[in-house]
Amino acid sequence: MKIYRLILAILILHNLCIAQNDTKTFLNDPNNKPREHSVDITNMKVEVSFDCPKGIVNGKVTHTFIALRENTDTLFFDAPGIKIFSVKLDGTDCSFTTNNDGLTVYFSKKLTIEKSYKLTIAYESTPKRGIYFIGWKNQNIADTKTQTRKQIWTQGQGIDNRHWIPMYDNMNDKFVTETVITFDSDYEVLSNGVLKSTKINSDKSKTWHYAMTKPHAGYLLMIAIDKYSVKKTKTTTGVPVSFWYYPEHPEKVEPTSIHTEKIIEFFESETGVPYPWESYSQVMVQDFLYGAMENTTATVFGDFFNVDSRGFEDRNYIGVNAHELAHQWFGDLITARTGADAWLQESFATYYSKIFYGVIENSDKVKLINKNEINAALKASETDNFPIRHTSGGTSRVYQKGSSVISMLRYVLGDINFKKVIKYYLTKHAYQNVETNDLYQAIQDVAGQNLDWFFEQWIYRGGEPHYKVSYKNNIDNTDITIEQIHKTNELIKLFKMPVNLAVYYKDGSVDRKQVWIEKQTQTVNFTNKDKKDISFILFDENCEITKKVSFARTTAELIAQLAGAANMIDRYDALLELKNISLSEKRDALLTSYKKEKSETFKAEIISQLANDEKTINFLLTEVQNSSNEIAKALVNNIKTISPEVKDVFIKLFETGSYDLSEKILTRLCSEFPDNANNLLKKTEEIFINKKIYGQNNNIYIKYLELSSFYGVNPDEKTMILEKLSSDLYEFRTRIAAMEALKRLGICNPSSVSKMLDAVLSNNGRLSGPAKNILKYFSEQSKYKNIIKESINKGNYTDAEKKIFKEGGFY
Numbered sequence: 001m002k003i004y005r006l007i008l009a010i011l012i013l014h015n016l017c018i019a020q021n022d023t024k025t026f027l028n029d030p031n032n033k034p035r036e037h038s039v040d041i042t043n044m045k046v047e048v049s050f051d052c053p054k055g056i057v058n059g060k061v062t063h064t065f066i067a068l069r070e071n072t073d074t075l076f077f078d079a080p081g082i083k084i085f086s087v088k089l090d091g092t093d094c095s096f097t098t099n100n101d102g103l104t105v106y107f108s109k110k111l112t113i114e115k116s117y118k119l120t121i122a123y124e125s126t127p128k129r130g131i132y133f134i135g136w137k138n139q140n141i142a143d144t145k146t147q148t149r150k151q152i153w154t155q156g157q158g159i160d161n162r163h164w165i166p167m168y169d170n171m172n173d174k175f176v177t178e179t180v181i182t183f184d185s186d187y188e189v190l191s192n193g194v195l196k197s198t199k200i201n202s203d204k205s206k207t208w209h210y211a212m213t214k215p216h217a218g219y220l221l222m223i224a225i226d227k228y229s230v231k232k233t234k235t236t237t238g239v240p241v242s243f244w245y246y247p248e249h250p251e252k253v254e255p256t257s258i259h260t261e262k263i264i265e266f267f268e269s270e271t272g273v274p275y276p277w278e279s280y281s282q283v284m285v286q287d288f289l290y291g292a293m294e295n296t297t298a299t300v301f302g303d304f305f306n307v308d309s310r311g312f313e314d315r316n317y318i319g320v321n322a323h324e325l326a327h328q329w330f331g332d333l334i335t336a337r338t339g340a341d342a343w344l345q346e347s348f349a350t351y352y353s354k355i356f357y358g359v360i361e362n363s364d365k366v367k368l369i370n371k372n373e374i375n376a377a378l379k380a381s382e383t384d385n386f387p388i389r390h391t392s393g394g395t396s397r398v399y400q401k402g403s404s405v406i407s408m409l410r411y412v413l414g415d416i417n418f419k420k421v422i423k424y425y426l427t428k429h430a431y432q433n434v435e436t437n438d439l440y441q442a443i444q445d446v447a448g449q450n451l452d453w454f455f456e457q458w459i460y461r462g463g464e465p466h467y468k469v470s471y472k473n474n475i476d477n478t479d480i481t482i483e484q485i486h487k488t489n490e491l492i493k494l495f496k497m498p499v500n501l502a503v504y505y506k507d508g509s510v511d512r513k514q515v516w517i518e519k520q521t522q523t524v525n526f527t528n529k530d531k532k533d534i535s536f537i538l539f540d541e542n543c544e545i546t547k548k549v550s551f552a553r554t555t556a557e558l559i560a561q562l563a564g565a566a567n568m569i570d571r572y573d574a575l576l577e578l579k580n581i582s583l584s585e586k587r588d589a590l591l592t593s594y595k596k597e598k599s600e601t602f603k604a605e606i607i608s609q610l611a612n613d614e615k616t617i618n619f620l621l622t623e624v625q626n627s628s629n630e631i632a633k634a635l636v637n638n639i640k641t642i643s644p645e646v647k648d649v650f651i652k653l654f655e656t657g658s659y660d661l662s663e664k665i666l667t668r669l670c671s672e673f674p675d676n677a678n679n680l681l682k683k684t685e686e687i688f689i690n691k692k693i694y695g696q697n698n699n700i701y702i703k704y705l706e707l708s709s710f711y712g713v714n715p716d717e718k719t720m721i722l723e724k725l726s727s728d729l730y731e732f733r734t735r736i737a738a739m740e741a742l743k744r745l746g747i748c749n750p751s752s753v754s755k756m757l758d759a760v761l762s763n764n765g766r767l768s769g770p771a772k773n774i775l776k777y778f779s780e781q782s783k784y785k786n787i788i789k790e791s792i793n794k795g796n797y798t799d800a801e802k803k804i805f806k807e808g809g810f811y
């Protein structure tokens with residue numbers, strides 16, 4: 001919501017940016033153009049009701065807007081496939097036309113600049129995207145605890161709300177939204193903002209009226225409907241928090257909703273900006289297309305994150321929870337003007353989620369996540385070198401690399417100035433759009449620093465530095481030589497960074513220097529008057545920089561680094577380098593390190609390196625029984641021979657471990673001891689199945705059915721259950737796992753094929769993708785080809801659906 005002068009100012013500023021972009025953009029980005037608009041929408045009120053089995057939205061939307069230009073006599077709204085009944089401007093009918101993209105409204109007289117208008121559109125749509133009707137076609141839901149739910153939920157980002165609301169669907173205009181939803185009063189409805197009122201209608205239906213008080217971008221509008229229960233809490237800073245959950249699973253509330261309040265409080269203190277909205281809700285939905293979505297005040301997340309305490313050990317919602325919450329500031333409060341600046345949202349959300357682990361765990365965990373981010377960046381560079389700020393940057397740049405770059409920005413600016421910059425930048429642009437230049441300027445304003453070089457090499461250009469490091473020990477000094485050996489071109493230049501170097505001596509003393517490395521080759525000299533023996537040398541101590549390093553070190557140096565480096569991440573680096581070193585050389589060092597280190601990831605890596613060492617197996621077996629699932633998994637995944645002693649320990653872990661661990665052990669033991677499979681499956685029944693403990697998304701149940709069928713325990717009955725689990729009676733993760741099991745069993749019959757075909761037609765790419773692969777696998781075998789072909793011909797499929805099957809190569 002902006003007044004005209006502001007728009008003008010932004011336009012002028014934008015022109016300046018373009019001028020600047022001539023020197024700052026090193027790779028043409030034709031998709032990066034802010035969309036033009038001749039009015040500024042200030043309010044959008046959406047009133048809807050639904051026909052669920054048919055997937056129909058009946059709606060009315062009222063846009064309040066201010067004309068931004070003279071001579072405006074038409075207005076376009078995104079509304080692909082929406083049937084428009086009427087359009088009224090301030091109560092008077094307007095003429096309109098529609099095409100595949102949307103609706104054009106014609107005004108009988110030109111709009112007056114800076115004047116406010118109200119335009120109401122009555123419509124109906126049967127959208128394929130944007131809003132999703134889950135489970136309504138299914139009449140045979142016997143068990144709401146395990147089978148599909150009946151829900152409606154929306155997903156607006158990127159540009160999908162336009163499929164069910166005729167609207168200006170672009171991130172560069174912000175407006176206050178209101179949502180008025182009429183639905184069955186047995187259900188609960190969540191939307192953005194504050195619930196202003198509810199009322200029961202004469203037909204017993206109920207109407208919920210939600211409204212925002214501050215503007216946000218249209219893609220952040222949401223609705224979620226199911227028979228939810230709501231847990232309400234408050235942060236110590238007074239933010240009301242609601243957690244919307246399935247009442248059938250109260251045991252999952254605590255493990256899933258853990259830390260939400262703490263995350264908000266941490267982000268408030270970290271950014272210096274109070275949570276910018278009236279309240280925060282989270283709602284779980286079935287068959288969600290992504291992990292979660294940061295709709296303003298109301299995050300939607302996939303119910304595969306809805307875990308009990310055992311499932312929590314394998315996969316939990318904490319990281320995603322923090323990521324989506326960070327978006328309430330980075331994305332919702334300030335919003336990128338175009339897709340090229342998506343990093344201002346995603347990299348920051350990823351960064352703040354990462355540093356939250358410093359609160360609930362420690363800084364070592366943050367460093368390990370950062371290390372993974374660096375690896376993701378280097379991996380992406382094997383394919384291309386798009387900059388972070390580019391519409392083709394790709395997810396690992398916009399998420400992981402961007403987050404590692406923000407960590408470097410903090411390293412360069414220092415903690416105090418980094419936090420001051422973020423507070424200033426968020427406050428200055430609150431409820432508005434931003435681009436990279438706004439952050440760059442905030443640094444100039446707050447810290448007086450010109451970070452041209454930083455933005456150029458890390459944001460506007462691509463690639464990462466590859467340093468080759470070597471050292472020469474002279475009589476009373478040491479030369480460390482650093483070469484930048486990556487290929488340079490128009491897009492990737494030499495990098496400039498302050499780098500921490502450390503020389504560790506055998507007497508325990510350390511010499512440290514921070515040096516600006518920016519030339520192709522630089523030599524840094526450390527004096528060593530006392531002629532001390534060098535133990536090992538660290539380049540970029542504590543791993544601050546996103547980079548690749550080639551630094552040949554001896555085993556003795558690596559073992560000394562594993563034992564003596566001050567920071568965990570440097571010790572971990574040595575551990576990874578020791579991977580291919582013989583056990584006899586590293587065993588003692590690894591065992592000493594294991595006893596000293598706190599990090600689970602660190603310990604799991606040691607276990608995986610020692611897993612096949614006969615001399616330490618007894619120690620390992622004791623350890624895995626007293627440690628986390630991560631450590632136990634490292635042994636189960638890496639051990640090659642399962643002796644009777646190992647088997648006994650594995651069976652104990654099978655009974656008490658996390659669901660993934662139990663599934664892994666069951667699979668491993670059955671294949672290792674096929675003669676004993678029946679006993680193991682009986683045990684699975686006793687421990688899990690008879691008690692209706694089916695695992696996360698039925699993983700234990702499905703593995704049990706698959707193995708029972710494979711080892712001939714009532715195979716027909718078991719495959720029939722698997723087929724049922726692959727049907728639309730179940731959520732998508734169960735369906736995929738059941739289909740994968742059927743694939744391994746080689747089961748392909750008309751009944752199983754019809755369920756796979758149904759999955760292929762799903763709007764959820766996370767279901768249709770794997771289903772396509774499995775059907776393709778079967779259709780490539782002559783014995784199954786005809787079964788699939790007949791199923792398609794006999795089924796009641798439309799031509800459009802048959803086209804999808806043809807494109808999938810199934811017939």
Ligand SMILES: [Zn+2]
Nearest residue numbers: 323327346349
């Ligand atoms: Zn995100």
